[in-house]
Structures are given as structure tokens and as C-alpha cells.
Amino acid sequence: MKLTKMVINNFRSFGECQEINFNNQTVLIGNNSSGKTTVLQSLSKLFSDKQSDRIIRKSDFHLPKGLRPGENTRNLFIETIFEFDELAGTVYGPAIPTFFEHFTVSQDGAKPFLRIRLESSWEDDGTVEGSIDTQIYYISSDEDTIRDEDKHRAPRKDLDKIRVLYVPASRTPEKELGNASGSMLSRLVNSINWTKDEINEIKDKIDELNNTFLSENGALIQINNEIQKSWELYHEDNRFSQAELIINSSEMAAALRQIALKFSPTTTEEAFTVSDLGDGLRSIFYFSLVDSILDIELEITKDREENPDNPRFKLVPPILTILAIEEPENHIAPHHIGKLIKRFKQLGNNDNSQVILTSHSPVIVKRIDPEDLRYLRIENNDSVLQTIVSDIQLPQSSDESYKYIKGAIQAYPELYFAKLVVLGEGDSEELLLPKFFDLLGLEIDSSQISVVPLGGRHVNYLWKLLNALRIPHITLLDFDNERYGGGWGRIQYAIKQLILNGVAKEKLVTVATESQKSRVLDDDEIDKIKDWKIDRPDNQLLEGWIKMLEKFNVFFSTPLDIDFLMLQHYREYYLDMLSSKEGPVISYADSGGNCKKVKLTDLDCINKLQLEGLEKRIEEAKIATLKDKSGPGDSFTREEKELMIWYQYFFLGRGKPTTHMQFLSSISDDELTRNLPPVFAKIVNRAEELLGDIEHGEE
Incomplete structure (x- = not known):
């Protein structure tokens, strides 16, 4: 099961319907504020596991040019299309039985697909946010125009089978490591099926720890006694008469909140926490954490199939996790980016995951197949201001x-x-x-x-x-x-x-x-x-x-x-770069028939024998310059033909960029401007x- 297409209409920077096609790994590119993050957040409105991310607000409605925020009733929709590779094979996939009754079949006889659509409307009711009504439906038609009878409410328990894991540009993995509600780790830890023996053993160890710290001869018991004494002076309610200082609760949940990750060895011989890492390493660890969660969920799925009556985890992993990763290049060196992109591609090919990246970095783009790129830009003219999406x-x-x-x-x-x-x-x-x-x-x-x-x-x-x-x-x-x-x-x-x-x-x-x-x-x-x-x-x-x-x-x-154009306009400057021993040579026969050579710059213009050698040299240069299957050179002036000797010397016998770099370093801007090619x-x-x-x- 994979997301193959999304249609966005009137959501934030998106105006009229824009279709976006998705592969296993898709990269959204474009300039700043072109709508890349909006695509990720539109997916979160349907499939985020955080309720706060799914709320549609007044600011989410696209505001056309010429309208003020409080004008008119506005509507938006976000539609997703999922296709099922499982239908082409014999391997069992949990996605098919889960969504089978909501499959839609197109008229052209293609494979069935799943169509899920969020619709939301806003009206001005006098309050700051206005009145917003949002519904999510299964759509049982492949038509663009949707009838009411084609809409079937999609329960949240179904939608939770698809999860968008949004990784923002600013990454704080330490929040996802804690056992706070909603963190990556908490979902796994809270779903562990602890055995009674494990629970009793952990509680005994916690009690033992408290007894050690609060022994009668310890300093902590003295502090605790003074707190109790003062508390009795201020409060008399029997329900809360005892104030006891403890190191930890005997409750499992409280103990698990103390889970932390340490990195060692370090140069200081003191273990580092995630917050001690640099920005780049924190980003890399965040991706590593997401990767490990997906791997664990694959193992959980396998365990539930093998031990349906007594699984190790109560968690039922989503059928599909869409990794929506914003600007993975942030704070990371280019060679690490190459490794990340390779791993993202592997994750996208997994049955339970798909990857969508956003980027405005050439470092990322050059590592991506052009077929996986989607280009976003803002169309800005007299009538509209909206995001446009194009394939490459x-x-x-x-x-x-x-x-x-x-x-x-x-x-x-x-x-x-x-x-x-x-x-x-x-x-x-x-x-x-x-x-x-x-x-x-x-x-x-x-x-x-x-x-x-x-x-x-x-x-x-x-x-x-x-x-x-x-x-x-x-x-x-x-x-x-x-x-x-x-x-x-x-x-x-x-x-x-x-x-x-x-x-x-x-x-x-x-x-x-x-x-x-x-x-x-x-x-x-x-x-x-x-x-x-x-x-x-x-x-x-x-x-x-x-x-x-x-x-x-x-x-x-x-x-x-x-x-050749540069040589025409800056001939003397290119010649000035040469030393006395450099430059093209003219071969000729003297009056005695002996073979002689003379530099082109030292040519005697009244020596007929040297001039005969010059003519032969021009012919050689013309053939070299015009290359195979060339014309006779009749359309060139005499000066241009002679210049071909220098062209052959500078640009056919030496490296072009090196020659031009040397030229640019030896000439002033005023001289460049004075001889500028039109x-x-x-x-x-x-x-x-x-x-x-x-x-x-x-x-």
C-alpha cells in the first residue's frame, strides 16, 4: 500500500486544484515559501497521530487575491489516492482486508485504489476563528464531481492505520526520547506487555533504592524530617499529613519517565546526552531514531503474526508510515547527506513506509533521480498568487x-x-x-x-x-x-x-x-x-x-x-600572457631549401618565403578550427583566418578554462568593458x- 497521488485545493498557498504524484521516495523542491512544507502539513491534517496537527484553522484556508481575511465563505479539500501493490502478488498484506470495502475501481479497468478526502468549510460567525466544519470521507467514485452518496465517513480508527510522521526542519530528538505523551518512545514503551514477575521485580528494586537513600543515618532523611515538621505548622488536613521525600515512585510509568540516552566514550570521559550533541549529530540521530522505530514496528508486526495470543507489545503498528521529512540537509555535511538519501530510498522501498522530502539544496537534488522530483513555484500575476506543482x-x-x-x-x-x-x-x-x-x-x-x-x-x-x-x-x-x-x-x-x-x-x-x-x-x-x-x-x-x-x-x-569571440575582442591581452618562449611557430623553407622555423610574432612580413609558410600555417589552422566535414572558409575574412592560428594554439592545444582563467586574472575590469563583445x-x-x-x- 502506497500513496500515489494527492490533490490539494484552497489549502494555504494552494489555490485551484493541484495534483502531486508520489513515488516510494519523492522530493519536493523549489524556492523558499513555494509551498513545500504546506504539502507535508496537508498530509498531517489527515494522518498525523497528533490531534493538534489535524486541526483545520482559519489560516489554513487559501486567501485569493483581492479578498480580505474576513470576507466570504471559504472551502478547502485535501484528497489522497492509495494504490495496493499487494493486489499484484500472492503475499498477504494487512492493508487489503482493512480497506477492501472502501476500494474504488476506475472505469478504465485499472487496479482498485483507496480514495480518502478531507473537506472543510469556514464561515464568519463573528468569532476570531470563525466557524469551521471538517469531515474526512472515503470516496467510492472515480469521478471529479463527487455526489453526496459517494461520501462515506472515515472513522479515526481506520485513518490511524496510515500515519504521517512529520520530521520538522528544526529537529529536537530529546523530546522524542522521553516518555512524555505522544513521543516516539512513549508509544512503544507504554505498549509493552510486562509480565507480573517483571513488574514485581522492578517495584522491589525501586523500593530498595528509596530505602538506601532514605536510611536513618542519611542526610536525605534529615531534610525530609525538616520538611515534615514545617508542613505540620502550615497544614492540618489528615488526608495529606505525611510529606515524604522519595527518589522515585513505585509506579512503573513514573520510573519509565526517567529513561534517557547517553553517548560514550567522550573526550571528557563524561557521558553525553542528546542535547549535548551538535546540531548536525542531533539531526542524524533523529533520523536514526525514526529508522529504529520503523524497524521495531516491523518486528512487532511479525511477532503479532507468530504470537497472536501473547504478543510482546500491545501496539498495533500502522499499515503505512509516510515519513514527511523537512530539509534533511540542515546542519549536515554533504557526505553524510549521501548516506541519508541512500537510507531514505531503502525505507521508501519497504512495505510499511514511504518517504517524502522537502529541500531547496542542490546537494540533495543531485543525489535524487529526476523522476522522483516535484518542482513547486509560486504563480504570481494580476489574478492569482498560488503554488503550482510540476513534474520534471x-x-x-x-x-x-x-x-x-x-x-x-x-x-x-x-x-x-x-x-x-x-x-x-x-x-x-x-x-x-x-x-x-x-x-x-x-x-x-x-x-x-x-x-x-x-x-x-x-x-x-x-x-x-x-x-x-x-x-x-x-x-x-x-x-x-x-x-x-x-x-x-x-x-x-x-x-x-x-x-x-x-x-x-x-x-x-x-x-x-x-x-x-x-x-x-x-x-x-x-x-x-x-x-x-x-x-x-x-x-x-x-x-x-x-x-x-x-x-x-x-x-x-x-x-x-x-x-573565438573572446580572441577577436581581446587578442592582444591573450598574447600578453605568453612568455618569450611561447606562441605558435611558422615552418618555411629558406632559399637553400633548408627547413626553418620562426615564431608568428617574429614573422618578417616582407620575407616571401616566410609568408609562404604563413599561408600553409593558416590552411592547417583553418582545417583544425573548422574540424571534419567543414566548409572551405570562404565566409571568413583574412584577419579571422589568421586568428585561427592563435585559436588553435590557445584553445585546441591547451585547456580552455585554464586559458580563460589566466586571461581574466591579467586584465582589469575597465579593459574588459572597453572591448566588450556586443x-x-x-x-x-x-x-x-x-x-x-x-x-x-x-x-
């Missing part, structure tokens, strides 16, 4: 890009918590773009911008993911002019993927004809865009298409990639526009 969109598992994208979004989990994502091709973008954002006054951390480097051929899946999550994004692609698939091929690719992601054709491929009438390119014509030719570097047609795509937040590093300024300006829209509620 991945390519089909059979697609060759599935593993790549799954790995990529696990490697860069920051994108889920960003207000804006900037997608780039690789490591160079990840290093350079934050610097230029900071330089232009938009510091990425304070603006909650994530730069995510991903291969250009996979960017379509990231667009799909980010669009589904409603996270604004900007993309910087390599134009790769005259490289295989580059140039017009890049334009075509971006257009086709934008269309697949919901952009209307009319906005992308409307062109003017000779008669000055506009028309939309058909699919065959779009497919032929990749075969268009770039005749000159200043091709106006090409510039027009690039500007059009910039309207859709798609930018290009032209004419090749960001590394595409960087365009991207930062667009980012400011998008972030401005978010701030004004136009996500």
Missing part, C-alpha cells in the same frame, strides 16, 4: 539523450532554484558569463541566475524542461560557421526546436516575398534553411535571422564559438528585462 520533464528513456540530460540536470541542480537560467555550450561559458554579468552590474548569485553548460544538440530538452517549470531562460549557442551542422544549420535547429516548444511558426518564419506580401515558410522550406549559403561575413540576411531569434532569448557566439551586453540586458518581469509578477 525528461526525454523518453529509449531516447539516446535520456542518460545525458538526466546526468546533466543532476550535475547542475541549481537550475531548479534559479529565477533565471542561462544555457551555454560548455566550460568556457560557465566561466566567462558570470564574470561579464558581474561586470555589467547583474551579479548572478544575488540575482539568482544559474549558468548551466550543456551541449548545443541537447538544448532542446532543457528548453522543454525549463518551459514546463516556467523558469525564464536565455541560451547562448555556438554559431559554428562552416563547421558541420553550423551556420544556417544552427539557425534552422533553433527555429525547429522553438516550434516544438510551442512558439508559433508565424512568429519565427514569416518572410516577405518579392511582391512585398508576407508568407510563412512550410516545413520543407524550413528543412532547406540549413543549405543556405553565407556569401560574405556581413551577410544582412543572416543578421536579420539572428536578430529575430534574439527576440526569443536565443543568442549566438559568432562567427564560431565563445572562445552579444554579452545583449544577454545581460535581456536578463534584466526577464528578472524585471518576475519581480512584477509576470512569470
